[in-house]
Amino acid sequence: MVLPVQNQKILEFLELVGRLKHVKRTGWIKCDIDDCESIAGHMYRMGMMTFLLTEENNPTKLDRFKCLQIALVHDLAECIVGDITPHCGVSPEEKHRREDEAMKTIAELTGIAGDRMYELYKEYENQSSPEANFAKDLDRYDMILQAFEYEKRENAPKKLEEFFTATYGKFKHPFIQGLAEELYRQRKEHINSAVNGD
Template sequence: MALFNDNQKILEFLELVGRLKHEKRTGWVLCDINECESIAGHMYRMGMMTFLLTDENNITKLDRFRCLQIALVHDLAECIVGDLTPHCGVSVEEKHRREDEAMKKIAELTGIAGDRMYELYKEYENQSSPEAKFAKDLDRYDMILQAFEYEKRENAPKKLEEFFAATYGKFDHPFIQSLVEELYRQREIFEKKCLVNGNT
């Protein structure tokens, strides 16, 4: 009987997680981006970026698996509360309260596994480890990379400048800083090309 109840809860958890596959990220919706990414898509690419850490660029010896786990749970609460941004009229304190409550509910559904997810979520929220700080860099980098991809897709240079302005100078890890530099370089080339072609 206990196993049946446990499996019921796990199914409920998986259905909640499944929502993230279809929930659009609020920032892009507010910018009228058609066919914008889902929350799960954002978390997936963040997770994939942790595989790019190598002996050569992982100079601070980050735990890659822990980085991956944090990337996969950092927005998990959004399957219940949605993607709350500063434009949603919800204070930072209330946002954190709602997300914390949601993560506790998720933890209850999944027992020991849930306790682990909650612990990783709090680590990210509190930025209490080098791995959590790296995940924050990934979060910001994926956002500006996505913004640039939308600018290219719509042939609209600087359309999403606000996302770049919001993250400027906030990247800490040398590897991510190098990726940011390359992204800025490519974005500048794109803007110049558009100017030559008469697009503004």
């Protein structure tokens, strides 16, 4: 039986999304990190972090479900355009144009659901809501957490210092600021023990 056109488009969408499970993040490749994470792995951990928002650490009452949705769509365009970093020789304007075009293509495949994904993507890009701001914090935090994990795995303290320098002082949400402080503390201990030969 021939699938309805809509189902064919949804299948095409799911195959595109599936690429993200296999595309490695460019920043780690450029830093010679073997067996580095995929784009989907990055978005998955960001999504899991939204579950950590509670009554106690979410005084501004962020919409957790919206935060999760933004985390899952913020890099979705990369299934078409790839992971473009500042080191790829592509201007920020051109990167934005390519990603916007890719998101429109994705939206066309999924109808009303795609319209919602595109809307959330634009919210993230424009940082136009508290939830988008929080997702940006998650994006940066997951990056430095991953960097620290690679430094420990490779026994290479400070190897990925540039990622910490690029994000330092940029975290806005108190919950993520606290997590960042704990990460900095653990990293400092790791660096000191390496220097002292512990």
